[in-house]
Amino acid sequence: MIIQKTENSRISSFDPENYSFGDHFTDHMIICEYENGAWGEAKLMPYGPLPFSPSNMAFNYGQACFEGMKAYKDSSDEVYLFRVNKNFERINKSAKRLAMPEIPEEVFVGGLKALMDIDRAWIPTGEGKSLYIRPLIFATEEGLKARVSNKYMFAIVAAPATSYYSAPVSVKISDYYSRAASGGVGFAKAAGNYAASFYPTQLANDEGYEQIIWTDDSTHEYFEESGTMNVFVRIGNTIYTPPTSEKILDGVTRDSFITLAKHKGIDVRVEPIAVKDVLAAQKDGSLKEIWGVGTAVVTTAFKSYGYQGENFELPVLSEEESFALSLKKALVDIQTNAAEDPFGWREKVEKDVLQTV
Amino acid sequence: MIIQKTENSRISSFDPENYSFGDHFTDHMIICEYENGAWGEAKLMPYGPLPFSPSNMAFNYGQACFEGMKAYKDSSDEVYLFRVNKNFERINKSAKRLAMPEIPEEVFVGGLKALMDIDRAWIPTGEGKSLYIRPLIFATEEGLKARVSNKYMFAIVAAPATSYYSAPVSVKISDYYSRAASGGVGFAKAAGNYAASFYPTQLANDEGYEQIIWTDDSTHEYFEESGTMNVFVRIGNTIYTPPTSEKILDGVTRDSFITLAKHKGIDVRVEPIAVKDVLAAQKDGSLKEIWGVGTAVVTTAFKSYGYQGENFELPVLSEEESFALSLKKALVDIQTNAAEDPFGWREKVEKDVLQTV
Numbered sequence: 001m002i003i004q005k006t007e008n009s010r011i012s013s014f015d016p017e018n019y020s021f022g023d024h025f026t027d028h029m030i031i032c033e034y035e036n037g038a039w040g041e042a043k044l045m046p047y048g049p050l051p052f053s054p055s056n057m058a059f060n061y062g063q064a065c066f067e068g069m070k071a072y073k074d075s076s077d078e079v080y081l082f083r084v085n086k087n088f089e090r091i092n093k094s095a096k097r098l099a100m101p102e103i104p105e106e107v108f109v110g111g112l113k114a115l116m117d118i119d120r121a122w123i124p125t126g127e128g129k130s131l132y133i134r135p136l137i138f139a140t141e142e143g144l145k146a147r148v149s150n151k152y153m154f155a156i157v158a159a160p161a162t163s164y165y166s167a168p169v170s171v172k173i174s175d176y177y178s179r180a181a182s183g184g185v186g187f188a189k190a191a192g193n194y195a196a197s198f199y200p201t202q203l204a205n206d207e208g209y210e211q212i213i214w215t216d217d218s219t220h221e222y223f224e225e226s227g228t229m230n231v232f233v234r235i236g237n238t239i240y241t242p243p244t245s246e247k248i249l250d251g252v253t254r255d256s257f258i259t260l261a262k263h264k265g266i267d268v269r270v271e272p273i274a275v276k277d278v279l280a281a282q283k284d285g286s287l288k289e290i291w292g293v294g295t296a297v298v299t300t301a302f303k304s305y306g307y308q309g310e311n312f313e314l315p316v317l318s319e320e321e322s323f324a325l326s327l328k329k330a331l332v333d334i335q336t337n338a339a340e341d342p343f344g345w346r347e348k349v350e351k352d353v354l355q356t357v
Numbered sequence: 358m359i360i361q362k363t364e365n366s367r368i369s370s371f372d373p374e375n376y377s378f379g380d381h382f383t384d385h386m387i388i389c390e391y392e393n394g395a396w397g398e399a400k401l402m403p404y405g406p407l408p409f410s411p412s413n414m415a416f417n418y419g420q421a422c423f424e425g426m427k428a429y430k431d432s433s434d435e436v437y438l439f440r441v442n443k444n445f446e447r448i449n450k451s452a453k454r455l456a457m458p459e460i461p462e463e464v465f466v467g468g469l470k471a472l473m474d475i476d477r478a479w480i481p482t483g484e485g486k487s488l489y490i491r492p493l494i495f496a497t498e499e500g501l502k503a504r505v506s507n508k509y510m511f512a513i514v515a516a517p518a519t520s521y522y523s524a525p526v527s528v529k530i531s532d533y534y535s536r537a538a539s540g541g542v543g544f545a546k547a548a549g550n551y552a553a554s555f556y557p558t559q560l561a562n563d564e565g566y567e568q569i570i571w572t573d574d575s576t577h578e579y580f581e582e583s584g585t586m587n588v589f590v591r592i593g594n595t596i597y598t599p600p601t602s603e604k605i606l607d608g609v610t611r612d613s614f615i616t617l618a619k620h621k622g623i624d625v626r627v628e629p630i631a632v633k634d635v636l637a638a639q640k641d642g643s644l645k646e647i648w649g650v651g652t653a654v655v656t657t658a659f660k661s662y663g664y665q666g667e668n669f670e671l672p673v674l675s676e677e678e679s680f681a682l683s684l685k686k687a688l689v690d691i692q693t694n695a696a697e698d699p700f701g702w703r704e705k706v707e708k709d710v711l712q713t714v
Contacts (some may be wrong), residue, residue: 003435021498021501021502022501023408024501025412025499029410029411031411047410048408048410049409049410050408050409050410050411051406051407051408052406052407052409053386053404053405053406053407053514054388054407054491054492054493054495054510054514055384055514055516058415058416058421058492058548059415059421059423059495059548059706060491060493060548061548061551061552061555062419062421062547062548062549062550062551062552062553063552064415064416064419064552064554065419066417066692068501076554093622095658096556097553097556098552098553099552099556099559100556101634113678134412134417134501136411136416136417138411138416142382143492143599144379144425144489144516145377145378145379145516145653146551146585146653147554148553148559153411155411157410157411157412157501157664159412161503174540176540177540177541178538178539178540178541179538179541179659180541181535181536181538181539181541181574182538182574182575183531183533183534183535183574184534184535184536184537184538184553184554185549185553188554190419190549190553191416191417191418191419191548191549191552192419192542192547192549192550192552192553193419193549194417194418194419194546195418195419195420195421195456195542195547195548195549196419196454196504196541196542196547196549198418198420198455198456198504198505199453199454199455199456200540202456202505212696217538217539217540217574217575218539218574218575228503230624236584251702278617296502296503302691318568328648
């Protein structure tokens, strides 16, 4: 790995008690370039702009995918990553579906650890705080012909994230717009999937909803995802979440919730969730919770949902009663080394990683 | 408009008798930046890279859309554009669906004419040659939160294109992969639509097909597009093309073909094309032609197609017999000022546009 440390650290401009997510990027970033059929040597360098022309193929044909990860500091200032291998495997699934080259493990994992080590001062401590990490791959060849790029960049950038807390939101069950086609790229963390979701979300916002529960594009009868998260429904004391598919992202937080719920003895069913079954459970009073899960906020609980012009309220549960909130706490405790980790998910970032890369 | 002419023209490195499409970009480009809710002043400047960090939201969330256009020189070296308003309207339809700001007409059309005027020496002459023009809009804010960008760039770049000729190709009728969801962004020239098509196309290439005829994602029973083009089918002496929809691009070449065919007295039906009807016409001998149309190649004729493991040959027609080839010739003659333009499609680029902008 080529190491080029910054000579102008911006850490003094960062107040860990007073910042917003995305206001600050850490001092460094990892980049690695692909050309002539091979990845070059990874480079740790100061975070900042690089030269790309408007004919860059990522801007034109959208070959770009990413991961979302977090690093956490425990009460002893030790730094931990979480289920790194899941994100490494998924970025390569996304890359494959977008006809992009897969990134080698030593570049992804080695780059991640080196960046976390050198920028460890940027990882905030305290309730719910973390460093959000963004690995991504994007096309970099200049060209106007709609074809696969011959050049790519892998990069890792990072920014301090604020508290996990997010107030319960109201969501709209989509009966027109959709985020994924059968035989499409919905399972990939493809850049274009996000752009496609913004306009329908704005329309839902205009109707007073904060997010959309995406349904299948053919019938709109089955739940797929919620916002940019996987979705869970609790009916009685059973948790349901749709099986992953070519249309549904294989979320790391989703998988962790399923595992934690089973570990706690909760009945978890990974099966299609029909809108009509949710409405029936609403009617008979057995619908207890609906929530979304993802790396950024871990869990967003829903307070109400709209479907075809009608609004439905969800019960207000205490943190003890709520499966969503108790599972979230269990997960965060593992992530931040506040609890045992029976699953081997937590990974400590050793100091002075750079001396060994 | 801010004008910054190059001091290092690269035109002497461009041999108009010997080049490949995309090898060369013209000396200049147009850029215009959007922030604080408004587009700034357009700028004509030397073509080249600009600074963007890997946290650029276009790389991460794919807010990016484009247009494809061409400029042509006639035998007197006058320069013409084609149906500029159609592309202007469409880029804004794409922008709206991707929750991006619409570009003002004076920036799009004014920028286009200024660029064509200053770089007119780059427009090659001769059979089928043209200058390919790429207007695009993409997000430019740096951020790691999946939301709409607050900053954008509009740009126009251009590259000399080679002859229109493309040999007839074999295509695969998709029975698994798809390019567009109902309620999705298929009608937009969204960057992500192209990235999503590359991997299925590679798989089809591996089976010996050059392109895919995309079918609806729910049933795969109806034609949608072919490769990156709109698709036409001729049965007997009637031409069919699917109606535009939220899933099908409203192609300028498609619209021009429909208009030209009607003008020639050909029976044109804009209606869904069922795979089973194509197969039935193949069986009874009435299937004459299938072809794709788009700005880049105008027309690609198909020589054969595959469906569920079976291959079907299409008749070999002369240029006189072929509707695809005679309509193509009629269109190119209008574009290059080799024929009358009864539709008012052609637009001459006046000299010294820059003095008036």
